[in-house]
Amino acid sequence: MKTEYLESVFKQFEYYKSVGEKTFDQLSEKELFWQYNEASNSIGIIVNHLWGNMQSRWTDFLTTDGEKWWRNRDSEFEEVITTKKELLEKWEKGWTCLFSALNTITEENFDTKIYIRNQEHSVLDAINRQLAHYAYHLGQIVYIGRMIKGEEWKSLSIPKGKSTDFNQQKFLKGKHTGHFSDDLK
Numbered sequence: 001m002k003t004e005y006l007e008s009v010f011k012q013f014e015y016y017k018s019v020g021e022k023t024f025d026q027l028s029e030k031e032l033f034w035q036y037n038e039a040s041n042s043i044g045i046i047v048n049h050l051w052g053n054m055q056s057r058w059t060d061f062l063t064t065d066g067e068k069w070w071r072n073r074d075s076e077f078e079e080v081i082t083t084k085k086e087l088l089e090k091w092e093k094g095w096t097c098l099f100s101a102l103n104t105i106t107e108e109n110f111d112t113k114i115y116i117r118n119q120e121h122s123v124l125d126a127i128n129r130q131l132a133h134y135a136y137h138l139g140q141i142v143y144i145g146r147m148i149k150g151e152e153w154k155s156l157s158i159p160k161g162k163s164t165d166f167n168q169q170k171f172l173k174g175k176h177t178g179h180f181s182d183d184l185k
Helices: 002-025 043-058 073-077 084-102 123-152 163-172 180-184
Strands: 114-116 119-121
Touching: 002 043, 002 084, 002 123, 002 180, 043 073, 043 084, 043 123, 114 123, 119 123
Parallel strands: none
Antiparallel strands: 114 119
């Protein structure tokens, strides 16, 4: 059960990472830093926040509090990333930290208590907390991309008006295993 959960959550994180990357691929450097208004975040700002969160939560995941003393969360919401190259570097660094930490979790240490701001979490709860947090922000990134691209947007999942075709293809396979995202690549 624990191993199955870890494999599933690993796939989920990979899926959300790919959703972000497919969005970045559709946008110019300038578009990655577009803001709807002064109070809103650009994709660059959201990536900077994700990077900071990932570095804090996943560094020494099993042994130290997830809110590191060196994290400056408020600065994550400032325009510190200025190029697509920087954005992609921070993006990759954050995800590398996350996946490295997930790879340290085993059947033997799965019952370790994890703390975030001194609040106790099970490994499962700490992972689920981050999965939900990242999905929330990935939804924002995709929505910003869709707003910017308008009619030029290329769907990242089942294109509008194509649900019947997609379902038909899935049902033609018969009962099968795999991850839901396998057919969305």
